[in-house]
Amino acid sequence: MANLFPSIDRYIFRLVIFPMLGVFALAASLLLLDKMLRLFDFVAVEGGPIGVVFKMLGALIPEYASLAIPLGLLLGILMAFRRLATSSELDVMRAVGLSYNRLLRVPYIITAVLVAVNVALVFYIQPVSRYYYEQMEYELRSGALGASIKVGEFTTLKDRMALRIEASEDEGRRLKGIFARVANSKGQVLSISAKEGAFLATSDDPNTIILRLTEGTIVQDTGSATPRVLSFSRHDLPIDLPRVEEFRARGDAEREYILPELLSIGWSDGQPEAKRDASQASFNFRLVEVVMMWLMPLLAVSLAIPPKRSTSALGVFVSIIMVVSYHKINQYGEDIAALGRVDPILALWGPFVLFAALIIWMYYRVAYVPGGQAIGALETWFAKLSKRIKKLFKRRRPKQIASMETAPAE
Numbered sequence: 001m002a003n004l005f006p007s008i009d010r011y012i013f014r015l016v017i018f019p020m021l022g023v024f025a026l027a028a029s030l031l032l033l034d035k036m037l038r039l040f041d042f043v044a045v046e047g048g049p050i051g052v053v054f055k056m057l058g059a060l061i062p063e064y065a066s067l068a069i070p071l072g073l074l075l076g077i078l079m080a081f082r083r084l085a086t087s088s089e090l091d092v093m094r095a096v097g098l099s100y101n102r103l104l105r106v107p108y109i110i111t112a113v114l115v116a117v118n119v120a121l122v123f124y125i126q127p128v129s130r131y132y133y134e135q136m137e138y139e140l141r142s143g144a145l146g147a148s149i150k151v152g153e154f155t156t157l158k159d160r161m162a163l164r165i166e167a168s169e170d171e172g173r174r175l176k177g178i179f180a181r182v183a184n185s186k187g188q189v190l191s192i193s194a195k196e197g198a199f200l201a202t203s204d205d206p207n208t209i210i211l212r213l214t215e216g217t218i219v220q221d222t223g224s225a226t227p228r229v230l231s232f233s234r235h236d237l238p239i240d241l242p243r244v245e246e247f248r249a250r251g252d253a254e255r256e257y258i259l260p261e262l263l264s265i266g267w268s269d270g271q272p273e274a275k276r277d278a279s280q281a282s283f284n285f286r287l288v289e290v291v292m293m294w295l296m297p298l299l300a301v302s303l304a305i306p307p308k309r310s311t312s313a314l315g316v317f318v319s320i321i322m323v324v325s326y327h328k329i330n331q332y333g334e335d336i337a338a339l340g341r342v343d344p345i346l347a348l349w350g351p352f353v354l355f356a357a358l359i360i361w362m363y364y365r366v367a368y369v370p371g372g373q374a375i376g377a378l379e380t381w382f383a384k385l386s387k388r389i390k391k392l393f394k395r396r397r398p399k400q401i402a403s404m405e406t407a408p409a410e
Contacts, residue, residue, distance in 0.1 A: 008098070012106045015083060020076025020110070027068035032057055043140065052136060059133035062126040067327075069118050070293050074319055077107045077300035082315070085305045100301060100367040107297040115293050122286045123259040131250040138247050161239065163211075165197075174198060178213060180237065191219040192237065211237040254282035254338070274340065281337035284344040285330055288352050292326070295359045302362035302374040318375060326355055 039053045081103075084090040093103065154164045166177025180192040194216030199209050213235045220228040250256050257265065257279065265271050266279035299322070303315030333347035362374035 008093070008103075009106045012080060012103065013110075015080035016076045016107055016110060018076075019079040020072045023072035023075045024065075024068050027071055028061070028064050031064040031067070032060070035060060052140060056133055056136050059129045059136065062121050062129045066118055066121045066126060066289075069114050069121075070289070070296060071320070071323060073111060073114055073293065074296045074300050074323060075316070076110075077297050078304045078316060078319055080107075081301050081304035082306070082313075090305070100363075104297050104301065107300075111293060111297055115290060118290050118293060122290060127256045127258050128250075131256045134252075134256075135247045163239075178211075178216070180211075182237070189221045191221075192235070193217050194235070209239050211239055213237060254278045257282070259283075277340040277344070278338040280344045281334045281347070284337070284348045285334040288330060288348045289327070292352060292355070295356055298363040299359045302359065302366050305366055305373075307373060308371075315375065322355075326351065 036053065036057060039056055040050075043050065043053050081090065084093070151165050151168050154162050156162055160183045162181045164179045165175050168175055175197045176195070178192075178194045178197045180190075182190045182192065184190060192213065194213035196215065197211055197213045200212055201209055214233065216232055216235065218230040218232065218235070220230070251261070254262070262279050262283040266276055266283055268276070271279075299319060303319045306312040306315065329351050330348060333342070333344075333351060336342050337344040337347040365372035365374050
């Protein structure tokens with residue numbers, strides 16, 4: 001029997017790891033795809049380069065990973081034990097003396113690794129990446145990423161130049177259909193049109209770029225009845241870049257603080273009370289989300305095992321609803337604790353204690369009560385509802401067939 005345990009551990013590891021990785025990939029992909037569509041719209045409106053979308057998505061990966069990791073862990077273990085239960089392998093393992101605690105050895109090793117990863121994400125990597133995302137969004141709005149000149153629209157630069165570009169090719173390296181109206185130092189107005197052009201950087205002044213125009217015309221308003229018209233094959237037009245203010249320092253919101261900063265601010269008498277409350281709420285929210293991961297294996301086993309002679313997947317849906325609901329309750333608790341209305345310990349650790357007690361009771365019912373079911377009453381109600389729905393469809397189907405048989409032929 002001693003030689004059997006390592007092979008069982010490897011078997012359970014294979015059953016857990018593949019569904020878990022699949023849920024990770026699916027959850028992260030859905031979250032990123034939803035955000036990607038919004039970012040493409042935002043970048044298109046601001047006129048920025050497409051490449052910045054993928055940089056902003058990369059900055060959001062730690063935030064989405066911290067949500068996908070607990071869900072993937074839960075569903076990976078749940079799917080593994082559900083397969084063992086529906087194939088009767090779990091009954092064989094229990095018959096040879098393997099308890100649920102013993103079978104959870106490998107899932108808890110996986111949980112320990114993922115808890116360490118999630119701690120690094122929520123306390124260190126996620127705050128920094130969130131700040132990096134906010135910085136890129138600010139630079140995109142301010143034009144620091146080349147988004148200040150939009151194709152097909154007039155753009156005013158320093159109140160002395162109006163510029164319009166009809167089309168852009170090669171990611172902005174080749175411009176077509178250029179029109180510019182420039183006021184020089186003498187008060188004269190120049191109207192410039194060109195077939196093509198390109199922006200070039202200057203080594204002398206980083207705040208000035210050159211718009212090199214080819215095949216165009218300059219109309220100079222001299223104040224007389226007849227303006228001066230010049231044609232050119234190449235003309236360099238200097239453009240002063242608008243000054244972009246530096247982005248704020250990290251720490252505008254509590255979610256941008258790393259763990260040492262949260263601890264120093266939240267428990268410092270020198271900080272304002274509102275900031276201390278917000279920092280303590282953010283710290284407790286992150287901590288309670290990580291600690292709850294230790295109960296995910298117990299919840300997964302409690303909901304994975306259907307009633308005998310049943311292949312019901314109700315436990316899968318209940319597990320998702322429970323985890324999402326608990327996460328939303330924690331978010332609400334963080335919000336009211338940050339406002340100082342409720343103590344963070346009560347707002348965040350109170351729901352944790354209730355949720356943990358429910359999970360432990362559910363696991364006790366499955367692991368230590370013969371024939372016990374964590375959601376037995378819910379399974380019974382769901383089975384009755386399914387039978388009624390099937391009977392309803394069976395009654396309607398013969399009526400539909402009879403109506404088709406009695407229908408007159410055209």
